Amino acid sequence: MKNIVTFFIITLSLLLNAQKKGKVVYKVSLDKSTIEKPYENPENTEAKNEALEMLHESQPVEAYLVFNDSVSLYYVEEKVEIPRWDNDNGVVNITPSGINMSWYMAGSANLYYSDWTRNYNISTSEVVGTRKRIKKEPILWDITEETKTINGYLCYKAILTAKENRIAWFTKEIPLPHGPRGFNGLPGLVLEFQNNKYTYLAKSIELDHYEAEEIEEPLEGDIITEEDYRKWANGFWSDEGN
Structure with missing residues (x-):
């Protein structure tokens, strides 16, 4: 009986995960504070x-x-x-x-x-x-233990291998390998992606x-x-x- 209950719980969990679907709206913005202003440098x-x-x-x-x-x-x-x-x-x-x-x-x-x-x-x-x-x-990532919360989801930091200025924050609470603009392949949905001076931040899920x-x-x-x-x-x- 115990084995049957365990099997049922595992199967139900897999089915719930498989049924996850939805839509993320990202705000894509540029950090202008790090960019030189035009016409300030005479050279x-x-x-x-x-x-x-x-x-x-x-x-x-x-x-x-x-x-x-x-x-x-x-x-x-x-x-x-x-x-x-x-x-x-x-x-x-x-x-x-x-x-x-x-x-x-x-x-x-x-x-x-x-x-x-x-x-x-x-x-x-x-x-x-x-x-x-x-x-x-395929994209290669280095996953760290650093975390932060985005829209109520606990997210983990991942760094694009060999490109430290490209950082993703993904949540295992939605265990699907999707992400914005093809930056994906992580064990969770990407809710924030930092590409040099641009940030893709999930406004809503x-x-x-x-x-x-x-x-x-x-x-x-x-x-x-x-x-x-x-x-x-x-x-x-x-x-x-x-």
Whole structure:
């Protein structure tokens, strides 16, 4: 009888874990306090000042991770233009800058899809109308004992092997290997990811969200490796420049 009860408890636990599904809303933002301000350094080129200006004008965006027990899809909110305020001879002009670096860093219009039943991780990318599906290599993590709480979940710190400026905080309370923008493969859902100066922080976690029932795999475009994609993209732009 004891063995039957133990078997029932274990089976029920596995079924509950397998049924976990939902949606995470991340806020993706740039820590501007660590970035040099434009035009403060007289030795900077105009191009560098313009790049710094774009970074300081960038605004946080929302990104979404929809998941079930084995499959996930990550995407970013639709592109919105940031207004640029120019004061010209006392007249304020509002024009769109058209570039939000936080949106691009969050993933822009690309999709990130994972299916752990096939150990299959891809991202989509489009270059001048040509779409590719890029097969991602497995990510290696160093998991630490450091913890903190995010949205009520106890999270553990993991560091991307060989890249100490990329840090993930994952929770074993949702024991699924999903994460934002393809940064996944940990023994728990990633609720925060720090990529150099950008942070992906879970604003909300809604389990049993309806979108988890409708996750579709991106099928448009040839599948290539990351290395072949870099060669193809570099070759494409080189040919365009000739």
